[in-house]
Amino acid sequence: MATRSPRTHTRSAAVAAADRLTEAATAARPCPPIRDLLGTDDIDAAYAVQQRLTDHRVAAGATITGRKIGLTSPAVQQQLGVDQPDFGVLFADMDVSSLAEVPSGRLLQPKAEAEIAFELGADLVDGDLDLAQVRAAVARAAAALEIVDSRIADWDITITDTIADNGSSGLYVLGETWLALDAFEPRDVQMRLFSGDELVSEGTGAACLGDPLEALAWLARTARDYGQPLRAGQVVLSGALGPMVPTPPGTVIHAELTSLGTVTATFSKENS
Incomplete structure (x- = not known):
């Protein structure tokens, strides 16, 4: 299957957008939206920006550990004013499950969502990538808290803003109970x-999306379309099961998910 790529005339805009987001992250200061560079509907260009930022992180030594699905819940879509799902890349240093506190100093405008984390036991590369194939590929699942964040000031985002900004990703916490499907x-x-x-x-x-496994199937097909298929051993965050909530420094949150148990995150104080 041929992979998708941005239109040629958007490449300079993608470079400028990536530079703007990089500066915001480096300076720990949110930036204006990047839709002035990409527009509000060029999804391929937005993923090109995300891929450019991913390539930079990998070149600097980061390890990709999976993907996050975003904007799957109607409540979250309504909160952010978007109407379709997206995805971002998970890196090893985003998993703060083993830390006593979530490092608030690494975040700009954090919010938390309760989700299901899937660990894949097989690649999702070939075939129809339908619900049955995706279900068979999942090795186990756990409760999770995704701590979303935005480099865009005041969360003033459209779909292209959030895709380019790695799906508004931040950090995540995994629960301790893992179950097979x-x-x-x-x-x-x-x-x-x-x-x-x-x-x-x-x-x-x-x-x-009606079923977290349907969200996973959507991701498997979309990630393959963009030339970065899902692989065995990767973790996928399903997308929110309900509205996201702000998590300023000092916040303690916990989620209860039937069958999967609880997952808790304590956010460090402002200057700790």
């Missing part, structure tokens, strides 16, 4: 997300 059904999972003792978000697996 024959032990639970992802679309039936019930989720509750708490900030401290306050219930701040609720949702279900069905809120994630």
Whole structure:
């Protein structure tokens, strides 16, 4: 299958957009939206920016560990004013599951989403990449918290802004309980997300494109189309099961997902 690439006339804009996002990340100062460079509907150009930034990180020694699916929940799409899913790249240093605290100093405008993490036991390269094939490729799954972030000031994003900005990715935390898919059904999972003792978000697996496995199938096909298919051993974050919530420094959040248990994140104080 031929891979997709941006139109030639967008290449200089992609370079400028990548430079703007890199500067925002380096300076820890959000930047204006990049849609003035890419427009609001050139999805291929936005993924070209994401790939350019990914290539730079890999060249600097970063390790790709998987993907994140974004904008799968109608509630989150409504929050951000977009109408289709996207994906970003996960790197090894984004997994902060083993840390006592989430390092707030690495984040600009963080929000948290409760999700399902899938670990792949087989490549998703050939075939139809339909629901049955994707289900068979999943080795196990766990509860997860994705800590989304944006280099775009005030989360003023369109679909091209967020795709270029690696799907508005930040960090993530994985739960300790891992189950095979024959032990639970992802679309039936019930989720509750708490900030401290306050219930701040609720949702279900069905809120994630109707079924988190359907979201995974969408990602498998789309990632292959862009020449970066999913591989065995990679982790995929499903996308939100309910609305995202702000997580300023000092916040303690935890999510409860039926069958998969709980996952907790404590955000460090501002200057720690």
